[in-house]
Amino acid sequence: MxxxxxxxxxxxxxxxxxxxxxxxxxxxxxxxxxxxxxxxxxxxxxxxxxxxxxxxxxxxxxxxxxxxxxxxxxxxxxxxxxxxxxxxxxxxxxxxxxxxxxxxxxxxxxxxxxxxxxxxxxxxxxxxxxxxxxxxxxxxxxxxxxxxxxxxxxxxxxEQRKNSRHDSGMNFDLGLNTLLNTGDNMLDVAGLKPWGSRYVSINPYYTLRVGGKKSPVYLRTGLDLAFNNYMFDRNYVLKETEDAGNNYTTLEKDPRNLDKTKLATTTINLPLMAMLDFKNQKGHSIFRIGAGGFAGYHLGSHTKVKFEQDGRTEKDKERGNFNLEEFQYGLKFQIGYRGVDLFANYNLNELFKDGKGPQANVLSFGIKI
Known part of the structure; x- marks a missing residue:
């Protein structure tokens, strides 16, 4: 009381x-x-x-x-x-x-x-x-x-909710994207602007406690609607080209002085994580840690280029698939203390289809709200 x-x-x-x-x-x-x-x-x-x-x-x-x-x-x-x-x-x-x-x-x-x-x-x-x-x-x-x-x-x-085996809620993930395993390809040469390559996710979740009332073991699932921005550096622009009847995605350097050049994608993911959530006597979460995986589907993507021309700001926006992998899967990690949670997502499969675009794996990390 x-x-x-x-x-x-x-x-x-x-x-x-x-x-x-x-x-x-x-x-x-x-x-x-x-x-x-x-x-x-x-x-x-x-x-x-x-x-x-x-x-x-x-x-x-x-x-x-x-x-x-x-x-x-x-x-x-x-x-x-x-x-x-x-x-x-x-x-x-x-x-x-x-x-x-x-x-x-x-x-x-x-x-x-x-x-x-x-x-x-x-x-x-x-x-x-x-x-x-x-x-x-x-x-x-x-x-x-x-x-x-x-x-x-x-x-x-x-009190009933605190002791319930089931729980649900909503999280918002705010973070950054980076590309790994790029080798010496054009993605590595172009690079990403760290603060422009943002990750935002809206994820309603559902949690199930495993064991008795005092058990710290939980399973968590839900849906993640994720928005990824990849902001390229050094005036590089993502383009689709044709070669011998085959379609490829490449990075080309633009002669203009670009204010912004990026690839934006939208995906929906289904995560599954095992969580350890340690609570105090009042039922408030003190420390939690979890790991698991996710599988998802690519909903849409577009490129955007912003530049100055004749004293005016111009924007070119192009929608397309850009040979991105339609299905994705990877690993998830989360750790939190009291009201602060950090997360990391790593895509095990590559960003682009094999042989259709530059090689790269995506790592997203940030804070949960």
Whole structure:
């Protein structure tokens, strides 16, 4: 149970009580007490039990910030007592702030009712909701009560998700590309501009834990939509040429002074990785490391050349296959500490088809977001 979650919910409930909206409030027909009910989107409810409208107006005389600070103190005391109660029974703790401060600016009485479940394996009970009654007494007037019911459904859902065998999410990979095993071919001569040869990937993932609740072993898969940029240096341009009826992809030096010359590709990949994810007692990941492989398909590619001509910026863009390998496969590696993860992908097959273009293998590396 997180105290801040409960305080935030209560603060929202209390703050909402001032700008009351018609659709969130129901006023019963006049009776012994009038009740103003405020329903919130997060499931919390707040009741103002009033004898008359003057009591409603009187609540503006109390500082909500002070009330939140006060409740922080008393909920903390209630939590300490709750830890000793592991039988799952509901119980109420009462406090009288007005006796601590004779200024009359504090509530006369605060009742905190804790609703718990059966004790867990560690001997601790789980709180399902707080019922908080705050009673105010103004001199010469009848008592007014502020009631708030704060459920912890969201916390329970998070606890269930933390212990679930399955998990899913979304990562964004940002990094750079480099070419390996180029030998002495034109790709090695031309070279790549490091900061211009970017790698971007959008990858929704699905994780399955292998073993019991405390097992650090996971399998991860999903889909990677990857965008690779290869920014050539020294005015080299990628071109397709014909020779004896055969099509080849080559790099040729352009006589113009080029501002940009690049090859851009889009691929979709299916990864599969084995992960070790070590977590703390709260279920938060501290250190993780994983390795595996991927297989993918080339969706599309284009070249782009940017240059100055007659004082104007010109761009030439050409779409094509450029004899790139349609299917690709390789190795993946990931390592992370707390909120920072680094990755590396290595293509085992070459960027271009054998005998149809320069020899090269792609290595992508960077950071996961």
């Amino acid at each position: 997180k105290r801040l979650i409960l305080l935030a919910a209560f603060g929202l409930a209390t703050a909402t009580a001032l700008p009351l909206s018609a659709k969130n409030i129901s006023l019963p027909s006049p009776a012994k007490d009038d009740t103003v009910l405020v329903k919130l989107a997060n499931g919390a409810k707040m009741n103002l039990i009033l004898k008359n409208t003057d009591q409603l107006k009187s609540f503006q005389n109390y500082s909500l910030d002070s009330l939140m600070i006060m409740l922080n103190k008393y909920i903390g005391e209630a939590e300490k007592m709750e830890k000793k109660n592991v039988d799952g029974k509901d119980y109420t703790v009462s406090f009288q702030p007005s006796k601590e401060d004779k200024s009359g600016r504090k509530p006369e009485k605060i009742n905190i009712t804790i609703k718990g479940l059966e004790a867990n394996e560690q001997g601790q009970s789980k709180i399902t909701s707080f019922n908080i009654d705050v009673e105010y007494q103004e001199e010469g007037k009848k008592k007014a009560t502020l009631k708030s019911t704060l459920t912890e459904a969201d916390s329970i859902k998070r």
